[in-house]
Amino acid sequence: MPNHKVTEVVLLACGSFNPITNMHLRMFELARDHLHDTGQYNVVKGIISPVGDAYKKKGLIEASHRLEMARLATANSDWITVDDWESLQPEWLETAKVVRHHYEELHAEDHNKDDVDTVKHGKKRRIDENHSESSRHQKRKDGPQLMLLCGADVLESFAVPNLWKQEDIAEIVGFYGLVCITRSGSDPYKFIQQSDDLWTHHKNIHVVHEWITNEISATHVRRALRRGHSVRYLVPENVIDYIREQRLYSAESERKNSDIVLAPLQRYTRASSSS
């Protein structure tokens, strides 16, 4: 009987979710299947954390709407939840800070939470109380490992000047871990290979190949909505109803923030020019 050391994992996805689409939801399903398949992990929870309005991305509508749509979309999921902490912060927060916050939250409620078994076929497993090889980088002995879930485009955004702080990237990839879903047209392996920093922690970067190519981008969804085209079957029904009722996503909403610089770029450009 093999001695399984299975680590509990919580997946955290940060992003605009403007609006949430079936593709976002698929990412969670794919990541869970992939991690479970390694035999080393058991994904117990998924968290969607929509970015705050202070991010100032072009076309970003109010967080209250984005939260509500995400809640509607995950209403029938037994493991994916929506968290509003990030969106309630007055200023834009670096992803690393959001990850840290959720990590602390998870370990604070550690002793009270129930084990939610999201594994479809309910295998019996033994949870290793000691350090396992794979979770050595997370200092706490018990409690789930928190991993950042993202598309390959986020991984590649690490290279955009002033968008990320190098120490944040190191922390996310080195201490927590990344689950990266490939989108066609990107080669995450190559990208990791070409960066010394990423390569050092490549064992913490789980690349998940999306064989069923699914490029439902929220940008495309907003475009279709502006033009009065159908987005049925790209976005959950109840989200479509909400968008219609609230009259979200018009040419006007897309122009929001068009003359403003993205918050991280503002912050880091200022910092680098003053140092």
Add this chain to the structure above:
Amino acid sequence: MMVTRRVPLVLLACGSFNPITNQHMRLFELARDHLHGTGQYQVVGGIVSPVSDSYGKQGLALAKHRIAMAKLALQTSSWVTVDEWESQQPDWTETVETMRYHSGRILKELGRKLGTHRDPDGNTPPLSSVSPQLKLLCGADFLNSFKVPGLWLDEHVEEVVGRFGLVCVSRGNLQPERAVHESDLLHRHRHNIFLVKEWVRNETSATEVRRALRRGLSVKYLVPDSVIDYIHQHNLYTEDSERRNEGTLLRPLIKQAQPPGKSLDD
């Protein structure tokens, strides 16, 4: 004074629907938006017509299940319905026959409705001017199927494309324009072939869905929840089910391998 009215259309999709996916249903939505955008057409209905079991395609689940799943998937659609006629025929039915059947049925239904409507002069408007046109809705890979030897009879392609018309939604890298260009027959009827570009690459093929299901992987958000539940309840799509019809020739290839001159029509 001439009033240009939009031509009413009904879109018919034939296929295995093994199982039906969000992508299949997207085809209808995309086609409708595109046709409305031309300003000339009004899509008034959509029909999903799953193929009968006698098609003999490998891995084909029983028609009763494929129909049930399609019905579940389309429960919330206000304009697309599932039709069982094709699946109930004793043998595999040529697409052109299915089109003739639906076209006739639509005309008859309209005739019944208009029977009581008369214009000020006491005449009923000519059916041909108001009857919805039936067009075949398909993906770009379907255009390439015309090239497969023995799969289609030339006169059937002529009727499907020439008399009825195609609405073809392009998927991924396939180039429907090229397929039309490379076939003299299709080229001749190019004005009756509507090419709809799907800018969002959404390649949720039923083959991939079945593969994922066989491997116990999630297909949530690719296929409606109600369909997933049905699949699990009936344990469809296993390694065994995928081997069904293995080694068997597709029915059209057998049925249509007749000496020239022999009629295949009733």
